[in-house]
Amino acid sequence: MEHIISVQVxxxxxxxxxxxxxxxxxxxxxxxxSVAPTLDPTTSMITIVTQGDDPVVEQIIKQxxxxxxxxxxxxxxxxxxxxxxxxxIKIHTRPEHRDEAIRIADIFRAKIVDSSPTTYTVExxxxxxxxxxxxxxxxxLGIKEIVRTGRVAIAREAAKVQTxxxxxxxxx
Amino acid sequence: MKKTxxxxxxxxxxxxxxKVVFGIPGGVVLKIFDVLHQQKDLDVILTRHEQGAAHxxxxxxxxxGKAGVVLVTSGPGMTNIVTGLAxxxxxxxxxxxxxxxxxxxxxxxxxxxxxxxxxISRPCTKHNVLVKDVNDLARTIKEAFYIATTGRxxxxxxxxxxxxxxxxxDFKYPEKVQVRGYNPTYEGNKYQIKQAAEEIKTxxxxxxxxxxxxxxxxxxxxxxxxxxxxxxxxTMTLMGLGSFPGAHPLCMGMLGMHGGYWSNMAMxxxxxxxxxxxxxxDRVTGxxxxxxxxxxVIHIDIDPTSIKKNIHAHIPIVxxxxxxxxxxxxxxxxxxxxxxxxxxxxxxxxxxxxxWKRAHPLRYEQGxxxxxxxxxxxxxxxxxxxxxxxxxxxxxxxxxxxxxxxGAKPRTFITSGGLGTMGFGFPAALGxxxxxxxxxxxxxxxxxxxxxxxxxxxxAAIYKLPVKIVLINNKFHGxxxxxxxxxxxxxxxxxxxxEIPDFVKLAEAYGILGLRALKPAEVEPVIREGLKHRGPVLxxxxxxxxxxxxxxxxxxxxxxxxxxxxxPELRKVDRSGLAKKKAEEGEGVLPA
Numbered sequence: 018m019e020h021i022i023s024v025q026v027x028x029x030x031x032x033x034x035x036x037x038x039x040x041x042x043x044x045x046x047x048x049x050x051s052v053a054p055t056l057d058p059t060t061s062m063i064t065i066v067t068q069g070d071d072p073v074v075e076q077i078i079k080q081x082x083x084x085x086x087x088x089x090x091x092x093x094x095x096x097x098x099x100x101x102x103x104x105x106i107k108i109h110t111r112p113e114h115r116d117e118a119i120r121i122a123d124i125f126r127a128k129i130v131d132s133s134p135t136t137y138t139v140e141x142x143x144x145x146x147x148x149x150x151x152x153x154x155x156x157x158l159g160i161k162e163i164v165r166t167g168r169v170a171i172a173r174e175a176a177k178v179q180t181x182x183x184x185x186x187x188x189x
Numbered sequence: 190m191k192k193t194x195x196x197x198x199x200x201x202x203x204x205x206x207x208k209v210v211f212g213i214p215g216g217v218v219l220k221i222f223d224v225l226h227q228q229k230d231l232d233v234i235l236t237r238h239e240q241g242a243a244h245x246x247x248x249x250x251x252x253x254g255k256a257g258v259v260l261v262t263s264g265p266g267m268t269n270i271v272t273g274l275a276x277x278x279x280x281x282x283x284x285x286x287x288x289x290x291x292x293x294x295x296x297x298x299x300x301x302x303x304x305x306x307x308x309i310s311r312p313c314t315k316h317n318v319l320v321k322d323v324n325d326l327a328r329t330i331k332e333a334f335y336i337a338t339t340g341r342x343x344x345x346x347x348x349x350x351x352x353x354x355x356x357x358x359d360f361k362y363p364e365k366v367q368v369r370g371y372n373p374t375y376e377g378n379k380y381q382i383k384q385a386a387e388e389i390k391t392x393x394x395x396x397x398x399x400x401x402x403x404x405x406x407x408x409x410x411x412x413x414x415x416x417x418x419x420x421x422x423x424t425m426t427l428m429g430l431g432s433f434p435g436a437h438p439l440c441m442g443m444l445g446m447h448g449g450y451w452s453n454m455a456m457x458x459x460x461x462x463x464x465x466x467x468x469x470x471d472r473v474t475g476x477x478x479x480x481x482x483x484x485x486v487i488h489i490d491i492d493p494t495s496i497k498k499n500i501h502a503h504i505p506i507v508x509x510x511x512x513x514x515x516x517x518x519x520x521x522x523x524x525x526x527x528x529x530x531x532x533x534x535x536x537x538x539x540x541x542x543x544x545w546k547r548a549h550p551l552r553y554e555q556g557x558x559x560x561x562x563x564x565x566x567x568x569x570x571x572x573x574x575x576x577x578x579x580x581x582x583x584x585x586x587x588x589x590x591x592x593x594x595x596g597a598k599p600r601t602f603i604t605s606g607g608l609g610t611m612g613f614g615f616p617a618a619l620g621x622x623x624x625x626x627x628x629x630x631x632x633x634x635x636x637x638x639x640x641x642x643x644x645x646x647x648x649a650a651i652y653k654l655p656v657k658i659v660l661i662n663n664k665f666h667g668x669x670x671x672x673x674x675x676x677x678x679x680x681x682x683x684x685x686x687x688e689i690p691d692f693v694k695l696a697e698a699y700g701i702l703g704l705r706a707l708k709p710a711e712v713e714p715v716i717r718e719g720l721k722h723r724g725p726v727l728x729x730x731x732x733x734x735x736x737x738x739x740x741x742x743x744x745x746x747x748x749x750x751x752x753x754x755x756x757p758e759l760r761k762v763d764r765s766g767l768a769k770k771k772a773e774e775g776e777g778v779l780p781a
Binding site: 026027030034035042072075076079082083084085086087088 | 307308311312315316319336368369370371492493494497498
């Protein structure tokens with residue numbers, strides 16, 4: 018099963034190598050990985066998408082926690098979460114396809130961010146299904162190059178609205 | 190006043206209470222060695238190979254529980270300690286290794302004797318750090334010792350570039366240490382511990398399975414208390430030996446691949462397994478799907494990754510073994526019912542174990558002609574009342590030593606368990622001897638293992654470390670030969686070592702007493718003379734080259750399917766002339 022694991026780490030040289038090395042040394046698979054600093058410049062957030070059954074993922078999380086520079090590990094798959102990915106897609110555009118390309122981009126609320134006489138570069142952000150769907154639709158036009166950020170994810174806040182009684186109970 | 194990095198290094202080590210550093214100098218650590226040379230607070234042991242230094246530090250650490258310290262130069266100095274780091278990582282040995290590095294402005298330039306020390310050691314250390322600024326040195330050293338010795342202990346490497354050891358900074362050794370992402374759990378979950386006590390009380394066929402964790406957390410007393418309070422038989426892993434007295438009526442000795450028949454059978458038939466600081470290694474479990482089929486599992490370990498890694502734990506308890514067992518004993522003492530009732534209740538189980546033990550005890554037949562390796566090891570232990578610090582190498586002799594060891598104290602059986610490093614034993618014995626100059630240190634080794642670090646004979650001689658080397662010489666990589674006999678139709682591919690060298694002469698070349706026993710009658714006199722000698726001594730025992738180590742769970746076999754003796758087809762083969770034939774073919778002998 019697919020898991021999205023969010024790993025907060027100290028923002029130091031070699032930490033990414035340690036985390037990546039842990040996956041390769043133990044034969045765990047990384048499907049995608051993204052790293053960037055958080056609000057606190059001394060820490061970074063690594064988002065890892067991996068595959069594994071429950072015992073494997075349990076081991077992965079424990080092993081990640083064991084790394085000294087790892088501060089916090091959350092398996093977002095266990096929670097209600099949002100995930101997004103951005104892709105830049107450079108497509109060939111013959112004159113008769115240029116309108117079609119814009120229409121497809123519009124449907125997906127994607128943007129054309131660069132244009133040349135023979136190409137467009139489309140920027141799209143969304144969940145994996147959306148990005149994949151757009152890529153599939155653009156394929157017939159001819160895709161020259163694709164770069165994807167890998168997925169980032171965040172837990173949703175509890176959506177439930179507290180009743181008055183619950184608020185009073187919490188105060189008491 | 191400002192101090193150089195090298196001076197800060199020395200002061201920091203003093204603050205940590207370090208008494209001895211094992212290592213070899215080289216270009217980028219000369220400044221540090223120079224400072225060490227001009228003081229008398231801590232000893233520097235110059236080894237003959239960096240691998241020797243790493244194993245000596247391990248031996249020191251395993252014998253004392255304190256961190257062993259290694260200091261080597263960059264490049265080859267560092268790469269030579271990698272085996273020691275990997276060994277220490279597998280066996281949870283607190284080790285702090287300081288490696289020299291080329292100056293910070295040269296890092297990455299393929300400078301002379303440059304290696305990526307941090308990259309190379311990353312997968313075989315608990316933690317490692319490159320110190321880029323001399324102002325960070327003291328704090329980094331403090332953190333290194335803290336991380337190496339707390340939680341599940343392990344090796345930490347600190348890489349010190351040459352300019353960091355010569356640059357100056359204000360020295361103030363931090364009093365407190367705070368590592369953001371490192372907070373080992375010591376207290377176990379009380380609810381879980383209470384559950385464990387309940388299950389122990391009602392179990393019919395419980396077994397306590399003790400690993401190295403009990404040794405590291407100094408929990409021998411607590412283990413004994415659990416066993417006696419709940420009347421539960423105890424078996425130990427190779428790393429756990431010494432954590433429970435070998436002569437105790439509840440002691441079953443070692444389990445696993447070459448453990449006792451009775452202890453493995455007890456595991457297989459147990460209805461409750463209390464795993465204490467052990468990690469269900471494949472050499473213990475055998476075939477996982479057939480491991481302890483009827484048992485509920487209580488697993489106590491400070492390292493959460495050890496729990497549920499190989500075996501499902503019904504009651505996982507993350508915490509320090511000593512702390513958790515103390516709490517468990519509180520609950521066990523509060524149990525209703527008398528202890529005598531419990532003893533009665535467990536009687537059939539203990540009788541069953543005794544029956545297994547009577548049916549298939551450890552055995553060998555010592556005839557008049559050829560020395561049996563088990564005989565040498567058993568006699569050495571008996572003649573020293575099981576009281577020395579035993580340090581072994583790796584192979585058949587290691588397993589026999591583990592089988593016949595009856596020591597009662599933790600940290601008196603020192604061996605390379607997880608990594609199985611041949612060449613570990615002799616330097617580790619020197620490290621243990623350095624820690625306890627007045628104690629008897631026995632190095633049980635073999636001609637194969639010993640030849641992987643024989644250069645340290647010089648270290649033994651120069652520093653007058655009176656280790657008693659018991660060299661079981663069977664002219665083969667014995668365990669390899671055993672597997673070739675059992676699984677490769679006795680084709681001895683690259684396992685025959687022959688008569689080279691003459692170990693007595695080798696010892697003498699280093700100014701060390703060498704003794705030899707060729708016949709059974711010579712064994713005891715040689716042991717007696719060796720033990721009487723005040724300095725280091727090498728005792729070369731020529732033993733039956735074809736003796737195999739039993740019982741044995743073949744790799745991939747289940748616990749209860751043990752081989753107890755050579756299979757009939759192997760017994761039919763006459764191998765007595767083989768060594769002679771090998772010699773005639775010119776293998777393993779000096780050219781005329």
